Amino acid sequence: MKVDDYKLLVTIKNVGTIRGAAKELLISQPAISQRLKQIEEQWDDTIFIRTHKNVIVTPVGEKIIAFGEQLIKGEEKLLDDISKISTAVTGRLSLGVSSVVGQYLLPKILENYINHFPDVKIELFTSLSQTLRNSMTNFHLLIVRGEKINGMHCIELFSDRLFLIDKKTVNKQTKEKILVEFQSDPSLHSMVDEWFIQHPDMKPSRKLKVDQIETCKQLMSHGIGMAVLPEIAINDLDPEQYSLQPLIVENQPLTRKTWLCYTDAAKELPQVRAFLNMFVEA
Numbered sequence: 001m002k003v004d005d006y007k008l009l010v011t012i013k014n015v016g017t018i019r020g021a022a023k024e025l026l027i028s029q030p031a032i033s034q035r036l037k038q039i040e041e042q043w044d045d046t047i048f049i050r051t052h053k054n055v056i057v058t059p060v061g062e063k064i065i066a067f068g069e070q071l072i073k074g075e076e077k078l079l080d081d082i083s084k085i086s087t088a089v090t091g092r093l094s095l096g097v098s099s100v101v102g103q104y105l106l107p108k109i110l111e112n113y114i115n116h117f118p119d120v121k122i123e124l125f126t127s128l129s130q131t132l133r134n135s136m137t138n139f140h141l142l143i144v145r146g147e148k149i150n151g152m153h154c155i156e157l158f159s160d161r162l163f164l165i166d167k168k169t170v171n172k173q174t175k176e177k178i179l180v181e182f183q184s185d186p187s188l189h190s191m192v193d194e195w196f197i198q199h200p201d202m203k204p205s206r207k208l209k210v211d212q213i214e215t216c217k218q219l220m221s222h223g224i225g226m227a228v229l230p231e232i233a234i235n236d237l238d239p240e241q242y243s244l245q246p247l248i249v250e251n252q253p254l255t256r257k258t259w260l261c262y263t264d265a266a267k268e269l270p271q272v273r274a275f276l277n278m279f280v281e282a
Contacts, residue, residue, distance in 0.1 A: 003075055005039055006068025008032065009047065013065050016054045083269045093271045094123040096139035100184075100213055101258060102126035104232045106143070113278055120271045130185045140266040141275060145256050146187045152261040155276075160231035162191070162254045164202065164245045167223045178225030179204035182216035191254050192228050195247045230256055 012021045018036075022029045040047050047061035057065065076092070083091035097106055102124075114122065125132075129144040136142055136149060148154035181189070196203045208225055210216050213233055220227040221242075234244065247254040266272045 001039065001042065003071060005035070006065075006071055008035060009039070009061075009065050009068055010072065012036070012048060012055060013057055013061075018050075018055065080269060083271060086270065088119070089117045089270045089274050090119040091269065091271050092121040092123055093269075093275060094138065094140045095125070095275075096132040096136070096142045096144075097124065097126050098129045098132065098143055098145045098258070099126045100145060100230060100232065101143050103214065109278065113275055116278070117271065117274055120274075128183065128185055136261075140262065140269065140272050142259075142261045144259050144261065146185055148257075148259040149261045152263055153267075154259040154261040157258045157260050158232075159255045159257045162228055162230055162247045162256065163234060164226060164228050164247060165220060165234060165237065166226035166243050167221060168241060168243055169223060176206075177202070177204045178206055178208060180208045180210065180216045180219045180225040180227045182213040182227075183209070183211045184213075188256065192247070195249060195254060198249065 008021070008025065011024055012018065012032075015021050015024055018029055018032055021027075022032050025032070036048070043060070043064060045060045046058050047064060048055040048057060079091055103126075110122070110124075114120070125139070129146055132139070132142050132144055133149055136152070142149065142152070143157070148156075181192075204226070208219065210219065213229070216227050217229060217233060219225060220229075221237075228247065237244065260276070262272060262276065267276070
């Protein structure tokens, strides 16, 4: 079996469906089903049990996939080892990036990096900072919000303030106080909740919870409710149309720090050093 075959099996296991794997790998469902049939014939055993909703890994499949996961990690390590002894900036660069940074800051940096180092294969995963912390060994570099990651070298990129933002309306006196809240780490929600406790006159009557910060921002901009947003996300808002109130606790603004984190081993890779230099310079 080729490494790509094992990657196929791992993807099917992680996603849970043939359809989901097809979408993830950009391969047609019939092609995946046909290849899976060939793989199972090669092993002379069933790897997945198909149901109407998902696939279930068989005991034999668990062993085959576990071997494949080790093989994939071995290939990645080999590629990294080759990169270390190469003078050219090539190889793969695996990035785990906070969703907020990925949306508002990373695109420009990544565009610049790719233009300078087109031979580097970028692997990008964006998620909540807490999710990234829990899987930090999967990445060469992490960009997280809140607290820095213990056991890694961390560079503070910036610290931005938090603002309570509401659209200015003529009927604000009768308007229900609704807070539109985007999914984030518990530490951010705790900071915001503490601020509302200290400012009971601003406390919302209820919350609307959404998964993405941009959805939160759009709902706020259409007058659905107020929102607490970081400074990085509000540069395009017109103060003439929105009230922007910085969150202050004990005469200090509430802020969120952003960290760029890496290990000594990762920094040995030329593509990692190139990214560190470019990101810090930017």
